[in-house]
Amino acid sequence: MSDIALSIPRARAAQSFSATRVLRLIQVTCIFIIALVIVSPLLLLVVASLKDDRFQILADMGSFRAFWVSIPTLSNYAEVGHLSGELAFGRYLINSLIILITTVCSGLIVNSMAGFVLAWGSLRGRAVILSIVIALYVIPQESIIMPLVIMVSRAGMADTFAVQIVPWVASPLYIFLFYQFFSQLPKELLEAAEIDGASFFRAYRSIFLPLSLPALATVSILMGIETWNQYLWPILVTQTDYARPIAVAIATFFGQDSIYWDRAMAASVLMMIPILGLYLAFQRWFVSSFIGSAVKG
Amino acid sequence: MVMQQSTSPSTTVRKAAARRHDTGRLMQEAAMLAPAVILLTVFLILPFLLSFWTAMTNQPLVPRPTPVRFVWFNNFIRIFQDDLFWTALWNVSRFTFWIIPAQCGLAFATALLLHQKLPFRNLLRGMFFLPAITSMVVVCVIWGTLFQYPTGPFNQILGFISGGAIQPIDWLGDPKWAMFSLVLLSAWQAYGFQMIVYLAGLQGIPDELYDAAKIDGANAFRRFWHVTMPGLRPTHVFVLVITTIQAFKLYTQVAILTQGGPKSSTETVVHYMVRAGFEEQKMGYASAVSVILFVIVLIIALIQRQLLRRFDV
Numbered sequence: 001m002s003d004i005a006l007s008i009p010r011a012r013a014a015q016s017f018s019a020t021r022v023l024r025l026i027q028v029t030c031i032f033i034i035a036l037v038i039v040s041p042l043l044l045l046v047v048a049s050l051k052d053d054r055f056q057i058l059a060d061m062g063s064f065r066a067f068w069v070s071i072p073t074l075s076n077y078a079e080v081g082h083l084s085g086e087l088a089f090g091r092y093l094i095n096s097l098i099i100l101i102t103t104v105c106s107g108l109i110v111n112s113m114a115g116f117v118l119a120w121g122s123l124r125g126r127a128v129i130l131s132i133v134i135a136l137y138v139i140p141q142e143s144i145i146m147p148l149v150i151m152v153s154r155a156g157m158a159d160t161f162a163v164q165i166v167p168w169v170a171s172p173l174y175i176f177l178f179y180q181f182f183s184q185l186p187k188e189l190l191e192a193a194e195i196d197g198a199s200f201f202r203a204y205r206s207i208f209l210p211l212s213l214p215a216l217a218t219v220s221i222l223m224g225i226e227t228w229n230q231y232l233w234p235i236l237v238t239q240t241d242y243a244r245p246i247a248v249a250i251a252t253f254f255g256q257d258s259i260y261w262d263r264a265m266a267a268s269v270l271m272m273i274p275i276l277g278l279y280l281a282f283q284r285w286f287v288s289s290f291i292g293s294a295v296k297g
Numbered sequence: 298m299v300m301q302q303s304t305s306p307s308t309t310v311r312k313a314a315a316r317r318h319d320t321g322r323l324m325q326e327a328a329m330l331a332p333a334v335i336l337l338t339v340f341l342i343l344p345f346l347l348s349f350w351t352a353m354t355n356q357p358l359v360p361r362p363t364p365v366r367f368v369w370f371n372n373f374i375r376i377f378q379d380d381l382f383w384t385a386l387w388n389v390s391r392f393t394f395w396i397i398p399a400q401c402g403l404a405f406a407t408a409l410l411l412h413q414k415l416p417f418r419n420l421l422r423g424m425f426f427l428p429a430i431t432s433m434v435v436v437c438v439i440w441g442t443l444f445q446y447p448t449g450p451f452n453q454i455l456g457f458i459s460g461g462a463i464q465p466i467d468w469l470g471d472p473k474w475a476m477f478s479l480v481l482l483s484a485w486q487a488y489g490f491q492m493i494v495y496l497a498g499l500q501g502i503p504d505e506l507y508d509a510a511k512i513d514g515a516n517a518f519r520r521f522w523h524v525t526m527p528g529l530r531p532t533h534v535f536v537l538v539i540t541t542i543q544a545f546k547l548y549t550q551v552a553i554l555t556q557g558g559p560k561s562s563t564e565t566v567v568h569y570m571v572r573a574g575f576e577e578q579k580m581g582y583a584s585a586v587s588v589i590l591f592v593i594v595l596i597i598a599l600i601q602r603q604l605l606r607r608f609d610v
Contacts, residue, residue: 031410035424038407041439041485042427044450048442061442061450114333121326129334136337138598139345142546142567143587146574147347148340150356170336200325221430229432231549232567236575247434251553254438261442268435279430283423 042272043067049076049265057261076266087253089267092246096228097274099164099245103227104220106169111219112212114170115178116204120190130179137172142232149236161243164234168227174219181215182208217285224278228271246271348591351584358578365581372585382586384561385569391476392483392565393544399484401536404491411492412499422496429489437553440482444468469554472562479550479563487543491536498532499525530608538601542594566590 048057050072060066080089117123118130148167157163185208193203209216231247238244250271254264279286352372356365376382407425415421428436443450447465455463468478502525510520548567551557557564557572566586574583 028415031415031421034407034410035421038485039424039427041443042431044442045435045439058445058448061445061448061453066450110332110336113329117326117330121330123323123326123330129330133337136341138595139341139591140542140546140594142548142570143591143594144341144344144348146570146580146584146587147344147351149574150351150358150580151344151347166336167340170333170340172337172341175333200322201329204329225430229434231432231434231552232571235552236571247432250438251434254434254441254553264438265442268438271432271435275430275432279426280423283419 040067045265045272046269048261049269050074051262052076054260054262057265076262077270080263080267080270087263088241089246089249089270091241092244092249093270093274095161095243096245096247096271098161099243100224100227100274102161103165103168104223106165107171107174107223108216108219110170111174112178112209112216113204114175115180116182116208118175118179119182120187121200133172133175133179137176145233145236152237158237159239159243163237164230164243164245167233168230171223174223177219178212178215181212185211214285217282221279221282221286224275228275345591348584348587351581352588353585354581356580356584358574358580368581372582373589375582376585376589381561381564382566382569385564385566388476388561388563389545389547389565392480392547393541395477395480396484396544397537397540399480400488400540401491401533403484404488404536405495407488408492408495408499412496425492426489428486429492431486433486433549434553436482436486437550440478440485441469441554444478446470470559472560475555475559475563479547479554483544483547483550487540491540494536494539495529495532498529502528531605534601534604534608538597541597545590545593545597566593 044061044066047067047069048060050069051057051060052071052073052075080087082088083090083094114133118126118133152158152163152167189207189211190203193207194200198206229247230245231251234245234248235251238248246267250264250267253260253267353367353369354365355368355371411418411422411425446452446467446469449468451468452465456465466474468474506524506528507520510524515523546567547565548571551563551565551568552571555563557568567590570583570586570590573579573586
């Protein structure tokens with residue numbers, strides 16, 4: 001690891017030395033080993049979820065057999081994948097997906113429209129609204145949850161899908177990210193559009209939004225992770241199976257029945273699949289836009 | 298947060314807009330801004346203001362026939378008299394103290410590794426970021442298995458390395474170890490985001506500085522110490538502050554794995570608040586705790602602003 005973070009990213013003359021090559025190989029191998037150690041708990045989870053016998057899972061845990069399954073079986077998934085009844089993780093997964101998709105889609109629209117107006121609008125009071133939005137970012141979700149529970153239960157929203165979606169659609173952080181992204185685009189775009197007779201909204205929809213793919217991808221991933229991992233809020237506002245998300249279901253099951261590892265693990269893998277898909281789909285833009293300093297602390 | 302002043306295109310655009318009907322455009326802008334403003338007002342500003350009001354009442358969770366009374370600062374006084382609250386505060390401070398080196402160290406180290414030109418760099422970045430997209434609930438299921446007493450993987454590994462000299466540790470059931478165990482799993486789950494932030498910071502240091510240092514004959518270590526580290530100062534501040542705020546809000550891991558036990562050794566501020574509000578049904582009391590939590594977070598954020606000003610970012 002001699003040259004950590006200092007290698008100048010520029011094409012160097014081809015090293016003819018084999019010694020450097022060998023060092024490089026060792027270095028890359030080391031990084032891969034570290035990566036494997038980091039990811040190994042997740043591998044354990046997937047492997048264990050494919051084992052039929054829950055006592056075997058525990059017995060295997062202390063050895064390398066933990067990473068190996070001789071006869072993979074989907075029986076655990078069959079046990080927890082029901083759409084109704086006691087182990088209706090299939091249903092909870094669908095609930096979570098409904099909440100995820102609705103929150104992220106409406107969040108992208110609402111927050112990007114607001115960010116666009118704050119960046120390019122001519123309304124009076126834009127600057128004030130922007131400062132308020134930035135100030136609101138400091139308020140942690142945990143410190144508004146108590147009155148919010150009372151508010152939604154008075155409004156008869158308890159135990160619905162809406163109560164898990166609507167409060168978290170608009171978010172100061174994402175409005176700010178969109179605002180930042182849109183402000184970096186050249187203003188000539190808007191001028192040209194307006195001269196061509198496009199309305200303000202039309203310029204946003206047909207010109208700026210298609211250009212903001214990296215920002216849309218970043219916000220999708222961040223918002224997706226945040227929504228998918230909500231725990232405290234849904235546990236307070238869902239009492240029945242009707243709209244219960246999978247995170248709450250797994251936690252409850254795990255708390256009561258920590259003996260059924262196999263089922264808890266299969267349910268956990270189910271829970272990982274959608275967010276992994278979202279991440280893989282948008283990863284290219286996400287990393288580049290993030291590292292391209294869209295978020296500068 | 299670094300604010301970039303957008304070059305407002307107001308003048309030119311306004312002329313163009315004036316040529317067309319200006320009011321129509323303003324109506325459109327207002328309509329586009331309205332959903333966010335309404336939602337933020339109803340679901341963020343309103344409950345936030347309400348929490349200050351509720352904190353000064355004896356409001357229960359479920360409406361009772363007796364009217365809600367205004368009790369001034371009674372709730373706060375009772376909180377400060379409660380030993381358990383101070384235990385919770387002490388616990389999150391301990392947690393913060395341990396998680397900062399664990400999480401930020403891991404994030405910084407992995408970012409340094411991944412910043413180099415590597416084959417499969419994107420694959421590696423994806424791998425290192427995987428824990429960060431894993432839900433805390435799933436993380437608790439996995440680590441609950443790893444921490445099993447007495448025959449879980451960690452205890453097996455310890456026994457194997459020490460040849461049986463180390464007795465199995467009851468990771469989550471022993472007051473000495475419970476908080477430390479939560480630090481381990483939390484750092485593993487959350488370092489990915491900080492890693493990305495560090496990668497962005499490393500990307501922001503101009504190559505010319507490294508070239509100049511090389512020409513001046515600085516070796517790799519000195520380049521790291523005199524170019525990389527100063528260039529990352531604002532990133533360090535940001536990461537430290539984010540980690541601290543997260544740590545003070547510790548809840549999910551505790552709720553799933555330890556419920557604040559053993560012997561209140563993992564009781565946290567948010568867990569204390571939720572218990573007061575929902576198990577004991579004292580909404581006013583719980584709101585007072587949430588106000589205290591907000592004040593803590595605000596102080597940390599203000600400290601960050603001061604530090605960033607100092608570095609003149």
